[in-house]
Amino acid sequence: KQEVTQIPAALSVPEGENLVLNCSFTDSAIYNLQWFRQDPGKGLTSLLLIQSSQREQTSGRLNASLDKSSGRSTLYIAASQPGDSATYLCAVTNQAGTALIFGKGTTLSVSS
Amino acid sequence: EAGVAQSPRYKIIEKRQSVAFWCNPISGHATLYWYQQILGQGPKLLIQFQNNGVVDDSQLPKDRFSAERLKGVDSTLKIQPAKLEDSAVYLCASSPIARTGYVGYTFGSGTRLTVV
Numbered sequence: 001k002q003e004v005t006q007i008p009a010a011l012s013v014p015e016g017e018n019l020v021l022n023c024s025f026t027d028s029a030i031y032n033l034q035w036f037r038q039d040p041g042k043g044l045t046s047l048l049l050i051q052s053s054q055r056e057q058t059s060g061r062l063n064a065s066l067d068k069s070s071g072r073s074t075l076y077i078a079a080s081q082p083g084d085s086a087t088y089l090c091a092v093t094n095q096a097g098t099a100l101i102f103g104k105g106t107t108l109s110v111s112s
Numbered sequence: 113e114a115g116v117a118q119s120p121r122y123k124i125i126e127k128r129q130s131v132a133f134w135c136n137p138i139s140g141h142a143t144l145y146w147y148q149q150i151l152g153q154g155p156k157l158l159i160q161f162q163n164n165g166v167v168d169d170s171q172l173p174k175d176r177f178s179a180e181r182l183k184g185v186d187s188t189l190k191i192q193p194a195k196l197e198d199s200a201v202y203l204c205a206s207s208p209i210a211r212t213g214y215v216g217y218t219f220g221s222g223t224r225l226t227v228v
Binding site: 043104 | 143145154155156160162168216217219220221222
């Protein structure tokens, strides 16, 4: 059974810092991996998707990497801003068309 | 395009009462998901539909939860009777049919249920 773990559970940083969020999964036979952002009282917004054949994806100040063999992914946020404060969720799918399996998330707080 | 619509946004009920949630997916999206997100945890799949057929309901507590998707469009999720541990946010998501490549998921804002 696939399990997704995210560490740390919470993180507080001052504005401008670069930071790394970690995600690990127990079954390396994934189809793809996604990072989502969740703001309080809101739904989930997809940030980055990495297909199983890819090593990384970048969007603006965000960079996500994937190491399938070790069952790990990292989300790198450069030059953090207070607007980045949210919960970041990592999720994998095991096959095309199947549901996402989520970690518990990392709650990020960026202070100005 | 319009997003995934869910209602109500909030609901407070007493234990042993019943409650229903409604979801309208993005037009043309064949696949619909209901997730349960308990405070401090990630969303957990309850049920996945493709058109009006059930693909996966292995984690749905069938003694109290039921869901339907009539005509392959809107969906309702019902809890009867509710327990205190059902307090959570119920998220609906939709996606096109996945044949190959990336499938985009769109999530609604969720319904926050409090059982007292």
